[in-house]
Amino acid sequence: MTGLFVVVMGVAGCGKSAVGQRIARSTGLPLVEGDEFHPPANIEKMRRGIALQDEDRAGWLDRLGQELQARPGGAVLTCSALKRSYRDRLRGFVRSLRFVHLALTQEQALQRVAARDGHFYPPSLVASQFEALEHPSGEAGVLSVDASLPLDEVAARAVAWLAQAA
Ligand SMILES: Nc1ncnc2c1ncn2[C@@H]1O[C@H](COP(=O)(O)OP(=O)(O)OP(=O)(O)O)[C@@H](O)[C@H]1O
Numbered sequence: 001m002t003g004l005f006v007v008v009m010g011v012a013g014c015g016k017s018a019v020g021q022r023i024a025r026s027t028g029l030p031l032v033e034g035d036e037f038h039p040p041a042n043i044e045k046m047r048r049g050i051a052l053q054d055e056d057r058a059g060w061l062d063r064l065g066q067e068l069q070a071r072p073g074g075a076v077l078t079c080s081a082l083k084r085s086y087r088d089r090l091r092g093f094v095r096s097l098r099f100v101h102l103a104l105t106q107e108q109a110l111q112r113v114a115a116r117d118g119h120f121y122p123p124s125l126v127a128s129q130f131e132a133l134e135h136p137s138g139e140a141g142v143l144s145v146d147a148s149l150p151l152d153e154v155a156a157r158a159v160a161w162l163a164q165a166a
């Protein structure tokens with residue numbers, strides 16, 4: 001699926017990394033892990049239980065946009081992209097950007113984040129993710145998938161949608 005750009009988005013714990021890896025494997029596109037490009041100050045803030053604000057995310061989103069542009073053959077990006085303005089910011093970097101939204105309830109997200117060992121993101125911040133989240137339904141190029149389905153099923157739905165769109 002050369003030339004395809006897709007963001008796997010949603011709240012902490014929704015499965016962005018796990019699903020992103022599967023989509024990258026199936027499509028042959030490179031995976032860009034959004035969390036790897038947060039400045040250290042953002043990681044430290046989250047680790048300490050302080051929610052990121054628009055100004056913390058602005059430079060990070062621009063960096064991610066540049067990472068997409070650096071891969072003209074297409075890419076799969078994992079990025080929370082919680083607000084419409086964040087998604088539009090990313091859309092400014094590549095044409096026809098697609099988003100796969102992994103939709104999960106707050107209880108399910110909390111359960112997953114709390115069960116995860118050795119990750120910097122604390123369960124205490126999950127509520128803030130839902131406060132920030134603006135659902136992407138109604139925006140162009142968006143697929144919403146029930147993230148509580150089995151991982152392989154979530155990924156298969158996303159890949160089928162991307163294949164149809166490509
Ligand atoms: N569909 C699923 N069914 C069951 N478990 C899942 C599913 N998707 C993800 N998980 C598990 O939930 C946890 C969170 O997944 P993952 O780390 O991929 O989420 P994430 O959105 O990348 O989170 P973060 O952005 O906080 O890093 C992991 O332990 C993962 O294995």
Ligand SMILES: O=C(O)[C@H](O)[C@@H](O)[C@H](O)[C@H](O)CO
Nearest residue numbers: 011012013035052080081121
């Ligand atoms: O925008 C944000 O608040 C962040 O990107 C978070 O979503 C985390 O980085 C991630 O989910 C934890 O791994």
